[in-house]
């Protein structure tokens with residue numbers, strides 16, 4: 001039976017959607033036809049794609065594709081169980097060891113996604129007698145993990161070390177454990193956390209230190225080792241989380257740290273215990289991706305990513321756009337009003353550029369923006385062309 005629309009129980013959802021439409025916050029999903037590439041076809045239209053997290057172009061890399069196909073031939077399509085029952089395959093263990101070596105830590109555990117890695121870890125290691133000190137722009141998966149832990153949550157102003165210290169001083173005699181948690185690169189701003197100073201604070205006030213490196217693996221640090229490497233704080237961050245879904249090009253999340261931390265998560269992290277492990281194709285893809293990262297070919301891709309980033313940021317600045325405090329390939333184009341941001345994005349699409357508008361609740365009300373991300377595989381000519389179109393449409397609708 002498909003005729004559920006008329007049932008009154010869910011009328012309130014329909015009403016909520018109507019309200020979103022009235023506020024110009026309703027969207028349709030853009031549907032990708034074919035591969036995730038710098039020039040790609042969405043909703044039947046070929047556009048320059050400035051909205052993927054595919055930093056190094058690995059989603060379609062021949063070596064990764066080969067690894068996925070070979071693993072499927074060899075091991076099948078699924079793992080058949082959660083990790084703690086019969087769903088731990090040898091390649092799962094090998095990938096974890098490989099990531100730990102790459103990150104220069106004792107141990108690593110892979111989760112189904114970056115979201116479950118964050119949510120599963122914070123909720124496992126803290127309880128309601130504990131305290132979390134969190135940057136106000138931390139990712140939703142951190143926020144959800146904090147809530148699930150039932151610990152007390154204190155938020156400090158974005159990257160504001162004085163405000164962070166104020167919170168730490170006010171809670172100096174907190175009886176439970178304390179966790180200081182931050183994104184390494186902030187996903188909507190593209191700025192980098194001041195990890196050396198945050199580590200100083202964590203050490204001074206006796207906090208567990210945790211960093212989410214979703215947007216810095218494959219982007220920052222020696223061969224893309226992330227913000228811990230970029231900021232020179234090896235050994236000072238207790239818990240490093242990251243994703244296998246962005247620069248790595250596949251899907252998954254990981255947590256890196258001490259053997260005890262990882263062993264504890266094996267025993268207590270709920271997504272690890274209660275949700276099935278990755279299929280062999282995903283794990284083999286990630287193994288191939290880390291092998292590539294830790295090679296000269298990987299270095300070359302990262303260099304290209306940064307050259308493209310500088311080129312594109314310069315273009316946007318020359319056109320007069322406000323791009324906030326970004327220091328990474330994530331470059332927001334600040335608009336303010338959500339309606340206007342969505343209009344900007346729609347017009348750009350019509351002109352051949354995909355740059356998604358981001359509004360509430362992903363960013364605060366009144367801080368809507370277009371979020372652009374260039375990749376290593378964008379062609380200069382396409383980036384130049386995209387900037388030219390953004391400039392033209394932006395001035396037409398009054399953003400610059």
Ligand SMILES: *Cc1c(COP(=O)(O)O)cnc(C)c1O
Nearest residue numbers: 113114115139187214243245252
């Ligand atoms: C994307 C993202 C995640 C979630 O990663 P997935 O693998 O997509 O679930 C977590 N944290 C940050 C900062 C992110 O940007």
